[in-house]
């Protein structure tokens with residue numbers, strides 16, 4: 107499986123994402139600059155964290171207008187897996203691939219520390235290797251991670267099981283403890299915690315690895331036929 111790690115001016119988790127895929131997962135991966143207008147050679151798209159365009163206006167607001175995001179939308183519409191982590195999640199919200207918006211953390215502080223997450227839905231292409239309700243440790247690092255949506259959207263998210271990760275203890279004021287959601291189709295996931303920083307026990311946790319393994323397993327099941 108071949109992944110693209112999209113890089114914007116100000117991305118700072120692109121190298122961690124690349125390392126997670128290449129060295130820990132053992133899959134193909136390439137960096138793709140934000141000006142790129144063709145993602146047809148990739149099977150999965152990864153939007154890493156960081157401070158694209160210095161978080162000017164709102165986190166992810168400017169990156170949402172980049173050339174490559176038009177292609178990311180096309181890839182999502184074609185059913186390819188698209189994962190946005192932290193700033194990547196914020197960009198997915200800005201382009202409307204995921205519903206809702208991100209507000210500043212309730213305490214108005216940037217927070218960087220490990221948190222416990224609950225796998226609230228393990229029947230997705232991103233979480234099938236986890237157990238339902240499994241508690242995993244994955245670090246957060248954000249100033250704008252306070253997820254918000256209107257009541258109607260929240261009911262839709264709940265009804266379709268789109269809430270995939272919740273915080274065990276809410277660090278940022280996020281609505282109903284939401285840490286990660288998918289689109290209705292289930293092929294686009296946005297999450298604030300960083301699974302690519304939790305791929306080796308030496309880093310404090312390897313709990314993020316199963317997320318990437320789930321993506322690959324799901325892709326192989328639908329794309330690779332064995333004799």
Ligand SMILES: NC(=O)CC[C@H](N)C(=O)O
Nearest residue numbers: 155156192193248249250
């Ligand atoms: N690590 C990140 O992706 C940070 C995201 C964003 N710049 C924020 O502080 O909310």
